[in-house]
Amino acid sequence: GAVVSQHPSWVICKSGTSVKIECRSLDFQATTMFWYRQFPKQSLMLMATSNEGSKATYEQGVEKDKFLINHASLTLSTLTVTSAHPEDSSFYICSAQGGGVYGQPQHFGDGTRLSIL
């Protein structure tokens, strides 16, 4: 149980392109989903937290107009990197948590490797 699917797993695109990444909880309802960014050989950095049906909460220093997050249902959240540039290249990982913010651990997707040329 507690499977989180992330798609696509790898994206290569030109600078200026907008890229959408999907995160789905396959066998549970995720009241809260999280988006992280991870640079090589580093830990995960939280970008934003999204609750179903409400606006995402962004961490300090994360541009909300750059990284658009939508959490329209209890099983799907999307992250759109708008007008991506080479500095946006990174490994993006989502996680999902069910049963409210307490009591349930976060389960992670397999990540999306984003490369901007």
Added chain:
Amino acid sequence: GQQLNQSPQSMFIQEGEDASMNCTSSSIFNTWLWYKQDPGEGPVLLIALYKAGELTSNGRLTAQFGITRKDSFLNISASIPSDVGIYFCAGQGDSGGSNYKLTFGKGTLLTVNP
């Protein structure tokens, strides 16, 4: 932001040996979690700890939630080659008010020599 001190940063052991790693924090957490991450993949939950002093096992893995709520350790017994990867500790529910967020350690890279 708050960080966890995770050690060691890396370790090299022979197959069959045990591996131990730990995390400490300057503030308390309500939950401690241990994840393993393989290259190019997302972290996989290994063990979740919810009570101070709790000792929990998952196969060859054993983890403890420190009595002060500021530390946790993970032990892997009788290591095998597939144990190779990066292990992260994570704390949830600190005293800062953002109780749902995870604070991650910097990871321990484990290498197991066959």
